[in-house]
Amino acid sequence: MSAPTTSHTTDQTTPITNKNLDDACHDVEAKISRTDNKASLLLAFNGAVLAGLASAADKDLPRPAQLVGGCAVLTLAASAVLLLLVVRPNLGGKSREVRxxxxxxxxxxxxxxxxxxxxxxxVIRVRALSLIALAKFERLARAVDIILAALALLLVAAVLTIVGP
Structure with missing residues (x-):
């Protein structure tokens, strides 16, 4: 009977297991990089939309359009916070043990x-990186949903501006 393998040694792992572990490490690292890139692009998008809205701040808009537009700005700010959390480095901190x-x-x-x-x-690396990637993807998905809500609010504000008081 052979000795059980542990997650800390490769002495008894098969070549296919070694390849799969290497592939999994590279795959999760690539997914984290893609998520960070997407979050950065969305942060730039949010910045451009907020800059455009700032240029309209001194315009005499109907009160309902101002209120809905203000809600859109707050919504974009919320998505920006989530996107910043996506790109924020995860160094472990006190809440979890870094192994x-x-x-x-x-x-x-x-x-x-x-x-x-x-x-x-x-094995530890794939698990740790997968947890990080999953948290990043969840935040990214929520941020995109919030951005879509903000764009819907901006559309309503535009209609209210056109229709007038």
Whole structure:
């Protein structure tokens, strides 16, 4: 009977498991990068829309259009907060134990770091990165929904402006 494998060694893993772990690490890292890029583009979009709205702030608009437009600005601000949380670095903090990666390595002595480098932590890394990616995607999806709501409010404000008091 063979000894059970642990998540910290590659001695008994198969070549396909090694390939799958490597692929999973790269895939999750790429997804995190894509999410950050999308969030950055949406932050720029929010900034452009808010700048356009700021240029209309001194216009004499009907009160209902001002109220709905103000709600749209607050909605865009809420989406910007979510997008900032998407791109905010996750270094672990006090709320969770960091078991792998550069935040953990920074805490180790040189000897402990060398020991850590001898361990296969891909399973831990895939899980940790997947949790980070999932949180980023959820925030990104919520931010997009909020941006769509803000655009709907801006459409209502435009109609109210055209229709008048």
């Amino acid at each position: 792998e990666g550069f935040p953990r390595w920074a805490e180790l002595s040189e000897e402990d770091l060398l020991s850590a480098m001898r361990q296969d932590t891909r």
